[in-house]
Amino acid sequence: MIEKDLPCGGWHGILEFPLPGRQQKPRDQGLTMVIDKGLGLAQLHDLLKVAAPYIDFLKLGFGTSLFYPAELLREKIRLVRSFGIDIFPGGTFLEVACWQGKLELYLQTAKELGYTFIEVSDGTIPLSQEMRTYAIRRARELGLGVLSEVGKKDPRDSLENTVILAQIRRDLEDGAYKVIVEGRESGQGVVIFDSRGALKEEELEFLAGRIERLEDIIWEAPQKHQQQELILRFGPNVNLGNVQPQDVLALEALRVGLRGDTLRATLKSAIS
Template identity: 55%
Template sequence: MGLGPWEEIDVQDVWTGSPALSPPIGAPLPGRLAKPRREGLTVVMDKGLGLAATRDVLEVAAAHVDLWKLAFGTAALYPARLLQEKIALVRSYGVDPYPGGTFIEAAYLQGRVPAVFAYVRRMGFAAVEISDGTIRLARHERRALIRAAREAGLRVLAEVGKKDPDRQPPPEALAEQGLLDLEDGAEYIIVEARESGKGVGIYDKAGEVKEDSLAVLAGALPVDRVIWEAPQKPQQQALILRFGANVSLGNVPPGEALALESLRQGWRGDTLALVT
């Protein structure tokens, strides 16, 4: 079958985003939810992009990114005006920015949580991550942090798990904590995997999914309220194959957001193979 003659492209179509330039085929794996959505979230982990680099990612991938995390405690290191500009930029593309959980853990250690929640709101962040990946929080302290964040008008993402590979709680404990956090008002539960995705949470030291741990968590928690940190492509693929295109994934490198969406929709060989 011939491909047919080349057609002349109308320059006006290019500038207006005319449907004439949309691909004449649909996603190989149908059913992917469009924004705004409550599941199938993509959470980017930004370790320090400037405004130009942030804009570049958003121009290409904002339609496929839901939350934008300023990793670790990096939110404390930006010049104030630049941070405000960056937060406003991210929000202008329909993406909700938030500071990493370590930022709030440091606030807790310094007894400055109320002031930091007020600061987070003032700077324009949309959410906070409540975690005890490094510190220790009693049940009532964690509950109080979640409720205080909600009262401050912030979305709450509650992370379960420890950052130290030698201090990993059993998956049953993570599931129990996640259920309590949801009961206390958290919007989503994040399952810790760190930047490396190795030796933490549902991953072994090589970064492979521990199926037994995954099964425990998936069996106990409402999967549509879980964000699985999955910084590596094989991890993203494994979770998509397990839960489908609308599984929520976090710690995605900014430059990999479009590649992840390709996996979700079947535009990569790894998932296109499912329809062959």
């Protein structure tokens, strides 16, 4: 039977989820991180009223949080937090701030604006290990949670798997809550995805096989078939990021086996 503290739309007692074991909030795994490229208040309110139980993090993508009227940004942050969801600005913004020697001001302003987390990344601008460690620790001191991110946005900058793995471990030691594996908004040509968005088996096996706790990783997976494959491989409680706002319920349906793609695999394994 589906958990009785779920919204359920009035369908209480109708069915069991075909793919069982989905964890409810608050939770430490099965996280869904949504990318927001500029939702207004009405759209954001709609999203939260419909889907807040299924969202753990909202990211204001790239440097977009710099373009809002100040009052509107504060209101967005307040609204998201009021639904028990963490919120953070995209990592590119921090990269530029570091590069321009404004990290401290960046962190303090993020805190003051009401953000609960920040993202520490070097997807585009190189960051020394010392600076990266400092950024993570300093954010924590200021009371901000940290999601770090590994992987380069441009294929020409791509890193060895061993380097990525070492960085994940180091970030967790330094105080990151989770480490995001870069997937971009497109899900193409980056870390575990090839240029057409297909999963690169070797990279995925390497990272997933060597990391101590799989729940320490958030996989950015914007495309449906990517979400589906990661759920089938790692179960309903895999952490997924860069989910589009309009896809949150559809992703939840994938997670519990209420959509054809994961339902079919569940049936086949039940029969065989």
